[in-house]
Amino acid sequence: MPTKKYFSQCPEFPSDVNVLNIPTISFSRLQNDAEHEGEKLYNACTEHGIFALDLRDSEEGGKLLKQAERFFDIGADTFDLGTDVLDKYAYQPPSLLGYKATGKLKTDDGKRDIMEMYTIGQDDILGTGARRENPEPIEACREDCQDFFRQAHKALCVVYSHLDKKLALAPNTLAALSPLDKPSDTSLRLLMSRPQPVIESDRVTLTGHTDIGTITMLFHVTGGLQILPAGCENISSNWRYIRPRPDCVVINLGDTLVEWTGGVLRSSLHRVLTAPGEQASIPRQSLAYLVRPDHNATMRRLKSNGVIPPASEGEEEDTRSVDDWAAGRVKSIILGEVKPQGRGGRAALADIPYSAVKKTAGKVALTLTRSLSPCTVPPQADNFLVFRADGDGKRHKTLIQYKLILGRQGALMHVLEMKPTARESIKRMSPQLWTIGSSMMCSKVKTQDAQPLESIVSWHEGSSTFHLLPRDESVLKNLGEGDSVIDRIHESGTGSGVWGIGDEFIFKAKGWKEDRQLEAVTMNFVAENFPSVPVPEVLYSWIDQALDRTFLITKRVHARTLNNAWSQLSPAQRQGIANEMADHCFTITGKTSSKLETVSGRGVLDYFLMGKPPFSNPTWLPMILGPFTCAELRTYMSKISDQPVPQFGDTLLFYHSDLGPTNILVSDDGNSVAAIIDWEAAAYYPDFWVATRPVGNPAYRLSEPTVDPLELYGWNKIFSAALVTKGFSCQNDVFQKWRKAVTGPALNTPRE
Ligand SMILES: O=C(O)CCC(=O)C(=O)O
Numbered sequence: 071m072p073t074k075k076y077f078s079q080c081p082e083f084p085s086d087v088n089v090l091n092i093p094t095i096s097f098s099r100l101q102n103d104a105e106h107e108g109e110k111l112y113n114a115c116t117e118h119g120i121f122a123l124d125l126r127d128s129e130e131g132g133k134l135l136k137q138a139e140r141f142f143d144i145g146a147d148t149f150d151l152g153t154d155v156l157d158k159y160a161y162q163p164p165s166l167l168g169y170k171a172t173g174k175l176k177t178d179d180g181k182r183d184i185m186e187m188y189t190i191g192q193d194d195i196l197g198t199g200a201r202r203e204n205p206e207p208i209e210a211c212r213e214d215c216q217d218f219f220r221q222a223h224k225a226l227c228v229v230y231s232h233l234d235k236k237l238a239l240a241p242n243t244l245a246a247l248s249p250l251d252k253p254s255d256t257s258l259r260l261l262m263s264r265p266q267p268v269i270e271s272d273r274v275t276l277t278g279h280t281d282i283g284t285i286t287m288l289f290h291v292t293g294g295l296q297i298l299p300a301g302c303e304n305i306s307s308n309w310r311y312i313r314p315r316p317d318c319v320v321i322n323l324g325d326t327l328v329e330w331t332g333g334v335l336r337s338s339l340h341r342v343l344t345a346p347g348e349q350a351s352i353p354r355q356s357l358a359y360l361v362r363p364d365h366n367a368t369m370r371r372l373k374s375n376g377v378i379p380p381a382s383e384g385e386e387e388d389t390r391s392v393d394d395w396a397a398g399r400v401k402s403i404i405l406g407e408v409k410p411q412g413r414g415g416r417a418a419l420a421d422i423p424y425s426a427v428k429k430t431a432g433k434v435a436l437t438l439t440r441s442l443s444p445c446t447v448p449p450q451a452d453n454f455l456v457f458r459a460d461g462d463g464k465r466h467k468t469l470i471q472y473k474l475i476l477g478r479q480g481a482l483m484h485v486l487e488m489k490p491t492a493r494e495s496i497k498r499m500s501p502q503l504w505t506i507g508s509s510m511m512c513s514k515v516k517t518q519d520a521q522p523l524e525s526i527v528s529w530h531e532g533s534s535t536f537h538l539l540p541r542d543e544s545v546l547k548n549l550g551e552g553d554s555v556i557d558r559i560h561e562s563g564t565g566s567g568v569w570g571i572g573d574e575f576i577f578k579a580k581g582w583k584e585d586r587q588l589e590a591v592t593m594n595f596v597a598e599n600f601p602s603v604p605v606p607e608v609l610y611s612w613i614d615q616a617l618d619r620t621f622l623i624t625k626r627v628h629a630r631t632l633n634n635a636w637s638q639l640s641p642a643q644r645q646g647i648a649n650e651m652a653d654h655c656f657t658i659t660g661k662t663s664s665k666l667e668t669v670s671g672r673g674v675l676d677y678f679l680m681g682k683p684p685f686s687n688p689t690w691l692p693m694i695l696g697p698f699t700c701a702e703l704r705t706y707m708s709k710i711s712d713q714p715v716p717q718f719g720d721t722l723l724f725y726h727s728d729l730g731p732t733n734i735l736v737s738d739d740g741n742s743v744a745a746i747i748d749w750e751a752a753a754y755y756p757d758f759w760v761a762t763r764p765v766g767n768p769a770y771r772l773s774e775p776t777v778d779p780l781e782l783y784g785w786n787k788i789f790s791a792a793l794v795t796k797g798f799s800c801q802n803d804v805f806q807k808w809r810k811a812v813t814g815p816a817l818n819t820p821r822e
């Protein structure tokens with residue numbers, strides 16, 4: 071973006087449009103090799119793929135700005151020649167060199183572009199390729215053109231050297247891939263979009279795209295450039311303007327750099343809209359220096375010392391020449407085969423900083439900035455748990471569930487976490503006040519005091535009364551951040567959290583989606599139909615639409631989990647619990663259905679009966695299966711595995727299906743089941759599943775440190791045996807063979 075002089079000729083960029091503040095990197099500091107600036111540059115390249123390079127305080131930077139200004143004038147003179155003259159220099163696709171009139175390119179909204187372009191080839195100007203004939207205003211300034219290419223290249227070499235360092239590449243790697251003295255498709259593009267007779271502020275003048283080459287320098291004065299921030303869905307409301315700033319140039323990384331770095335660096339999806347506000351009434355000019363690599367370069371990943379992940383096993387290296395690759399990309403863009411999207415980088419879909427990522431024999435090792443130890447995960451298995459320090463880094467160790475999204479070439483693209491995490495859903499704001507998700511709060515008052523009118527539910531505890539109330543910002547105003555740790559009694563990864571507010575009620579937060587069963591409805595169904603089955607009483611439950619999660623308040627059962635009690639129970643007591651649990655299972659299978667479904671007719675949550683879920687279903691929002699008739703379930707199960715499906719009858723049985731030792735509470739004397747909790751997966755399941763599911767399933771494993779390591783599967787064994795004694799068939803061998811051969815990702819449909 072040129073100097074202030076050019077900005078003074080243009081109406082102000084409006085203050086009421088959505089802008090994205092991209093990082094600003096100081097060119098002079100980069101020139102002085104400032105370590106911190108290099109770090110900022112690298113972060114901008116991995117997280118955004120776009121940044122502003124501030125050219126002030128640098129002699130070289132100042133020169134470049136002046137030359138760019140010169141090209142705004144050359145551009146104005148060139149486009150003033152008019153279409154008739156310029157069409158003589160028309161571009162010959164797929165090359166973009168020469169003149170492109172408006173309307174030649176489709177825009178995202180199905181209309182046509184309104185951007186004139188004149189693209190000058192570096193080979194033409196520097197003599198590394200055939201000379202071309204250009205319109206007079208350009209021909210008259212060949213020397214200026216040469217100066218510009220040289221100066222721009224020189225400036226980018228400063229950027230390249232910092233990137234070489236950060237990517238652990240040999241010195242001069244990136245500069246040598248785009249040298250000035252070798253032929254390439256590098257070009258300087260003059261762009262012009264004239265004010266429209268009828269101004270449509272949301273008209274796309276240049277369609278959304280990522281640049282194909284390595285790096286682009288973009289000078290603009292008038293607004294209109296927009297980017298889709300990393301991780302955002304490509305819908306109109308998500309796009310953000312980049313505000314042009316004097317003395318700065320926008321640097322945009324292209325897809326070649328993404329490929330070369332195996333997705334470590336990012337390219338940003340950008341487009342141009344009618345200039346905002348009053349700026350729409352003047353012609354919009356911009357200048358893009360688009361760097362492409364030397365024709366001899368290939369798309370092979372660059373060899374770095376640990377930063378760029380090598381292609382994973384079985385993954386084919388792209389060894390095409392840069393030209394073949396670019397031609398292929400242009401073709402697929404024309405054919406509409408690629409969805410325009412930003413690519414690579416550690417796009418912050420949720421802001422999970424990680425400081426290092428390394429791929430070793432089939433695993434991804436990454437160090438999350440706030441994690442307590444590095445973790446290693448298989449690149450395909452997307453969900454994993456990691457210990458992380460909470461808040462101040464000391465107080466609390468928490469287990470967070472992450473999901474890795476790997477790119478086409480196996481590079482790490484995103485690390486996701488539910489946002490805000492379920493474990494932050496409830497916060498103590500003061501000893502008398504809690505916020506519950508985005509819409510509710512809970513207050514504790516003295517019973518004799520006046521009761522709030524808007525109380526949704528309330529309960530007494532000693533001389534106090536607790537009220538669940540709609541959230542009221544005026545009460546929360548000066549209370550600060552709140553504390554989600556203090557009352558939390560359990561969390562299962564990122565996916566859910568459980569808090570005790572007061573002594574008698576438990577609050578549970580859990581991820582939710584439209585098609586999900588509400589656990590409260592299932593629990594009420596059990597309480598109504600099977601009074602002998604101990605299920606905690608539901609006080610209240612709601613869906614927090616803004617956060618996509620559910621809240622459930624239940625009466626607290628004061629008892630230990632079977633997991634905690636296990637080592638103090640005698641073998642006879644353990645057997646007694648297994649028998650009683652088998653009895654309860656037998657009781658609830660009294661309710662049946664002809665379908666695999668929940669009690670409300672929705673799909674069921676059982677990871678072990680379905681194909682590997684797609685990336686879009688992390689564990690905190692798992693994929694649901696069905697509803698399926700028995701025949702559909704059989705078809706589905708035989709589609710996702712080539713091994714025989716276990717036998718099952720046409721009547722499906724109501725079953726809890728998650729009866730691990732942390733979901734069973736035992737009485738203080740150890741002789742009976744005090745409560746069965748966590749009913750979210752309870753639904754109608756095939757009969758073989760009742761006794762088969764507990765065998766060897768890790769969710770049924772004991773985890774108390776005091777449990778003898780040889781006995782970790784003790785509960786699995788006695789519980790499945792007790793179910794077999796009750797008459798349920800166990801088909802573990804058939805099931806395990808079927809399960810091992812399951813493929814994915816699976817569609818939730820029996821047909822394909
Ligand atoms: O004119 C602009 O601001 C953007 C131009 C651009 O993205 C391009 O030429 O690739």
Ligand SMILES: [Fe+2]
Binds near residue numbers: 281286340
């Ligand atoms: Fe572009």
